[in-house]
Amino acid sequence: MKLEDAKILIGDDSVLARKQLKDTIASFGGKNFIEAANGDEAVLLFKDENPDIIFLDLVMPIKDGITAIKEIKEVNPEADIIVVSSVGTQKQLKAAIEAGINDFVQKPLNTALIKTILTARFEGR
């Protein structure tokens, strides 16, 4: 699948973090974005939109990232979830891996790492 055809869900309570990640992915060719401002919205949007890849923060109001990952994985165990968080502690990383994430990106955002993640999954422009 081409990146420009991929449906990309970004779940982060920070509008800045969502904008920066969206801008980064768009610079590599991503076009179809869905945004969630908390874990609850992310799960609902996942069920409604069935995105091809999900970028999720861990610290979010209403429903945190780990809970959202577990609920998404219950709906679709194959869901491709990338955690993007400033809280890369042992406990959080372990919980995220156990919940079934496919990658963990530590903030501040590393553009090269995002490119590597996208290149491994999608064709470029």
Place this chain on the structure above:
Amino acid sequence: MYTQFFGNFLISKNIISAKDLLDALDLIPTSTASFGLLAVHSGLMTADELQSIEAMQKTEGKTFDELVISTGYMTQDSVASLKAKNIPDYLVLSQILIDKGKISYSEIENLLLEYQTDNEVFDMEGSAEQRDEIFMNIMTYCSMCGSNFSSKSMNYLSLFFNNLMHYICEDFHVLAVKECHDYHVDHYIAQKITGGLEVLSSFDMNQATAVKMASLYAKEDFDDSDMPIVHASIEDYLNLHNGLFMVNASNESTSEYTLLPPETILDQDIDFDEHTYELPIVFSFGTIHFIFRITDSK
């Protein structure tokens, strides 16, 4: 100051699998790092030298300490000094992976160097005297008010100033710290950490300063019409700073904390808890009032 958890770094480099990491993390509480690995990590000897010492141990029947001193790699003082250091968890993790045969001493030597190079946030810039003066003023005042700052608290504040210089602006000075009780906030952004260290860290400032601080952090040119994203940017900065503190704490020891979502409060009176302090930080573009409370619960 590490910005990325070492285990995650090893996975991202395809050195180990997620399962390898999970298995190793479970062993950390009951494991330690060898003195040799500590010496390599401290740059006192190379991985090759360590292996030659280990080979000599088998043939000469001497202790590791005796051999590193007799071969001239280390002195008695440097051995004693190294033994007095705390062993960070990422070294314990490294030792477990070495013992399991997942990685060699030579590989770990290079990876630790690469990890530190890739992820190091520069030590606090500016003069050491300036930093010491800031810390001394804060500690003296807070002690007089009945607060007792631990080394963890000082690490938090050190990282705070480090990040402020790295992500916002290097050029600032601080005014006298004071206790903060009833306080009218203007544009107030706060976040709490719970766990071994209970932290409230927050900023209060006027709108023009908020716009400038957010613009500097996000590398965007915000104006007064962008206030939602201005607040989000400052929340994001606090979240980044506190997240980095937690990652550092996680790398250095088994300390684990919980970070609560940041919040923005506008134009309101707040009655802060006891031992909350306000430190005005003066930049050329305005004054940011750093309002904080740090309680070491252990």
